[in-house]
Amino acid sequence: MKSICKNTFNCPVEATIQLIGGKYKAVILWHLMSQTLRYSEIHKRIPNATDKMLAQQLRELEKDGLINRTVYPVVPPKTEYSLTDFGQTLAPILDAMCDWGTDYLK
Template sequence: MSLPRAKLVTNFPGCPVEATLSYLDGKWKGVILFHLMDKTLRFNELRRHLPAITQRMLTKQLRELEKSGLISRTVYPVVPPRVEYALTPLGSTLKPVIRVLAAWGDEFVFCSPEGRELRISKALSAPAAELQP
């Protein structure tokens, strides 16, 4: 029986894309990294950026990102406790990847029905070369 991707940390049997995606595996990890790209955030600030996530899931995703070395967690000994999350130097190396994902989302992911119609027709009518970065 093979290990789940999330459990692999040093030896990946697949291609480099699979190895990279194992660090971003999960619905929220990429979004968390996106919000941490420009600044350090406290736990509740992250929750405000991700209103659909539960506290338990955010905690789980943050712990996995910390364990993989992509983010750091700093606890300040004050009352009430203050916890801040930031990208590590390793996590910062993913900034170009996250920026490309964000640019693709800006171009092809749609929030309103009108925008969706416009962008789909643009994508379908454009030659493939125009859609390349």
């Protein structure tokens, strides 16, 4: 947790929501759990996200140390996103959210 002061939260749930509570943050993290993806691949998996919103959510996740952004110096530019080790620690939470959502949708 790089950009957030740990002492500003009143409870652990508040800290968790601060990190993954954005409109598409949990969904982005879910898609990055098993693989590295390019921006266009993430956008295809989250078609309702506007370019502006998706870019903002990715920047925040990177700033908070949950994802890596790798830019390759080629033409056209190639940018890939992957989870950091810190981001991987969210896997049990994301799995639980997926399980709950699956049960809810039944």
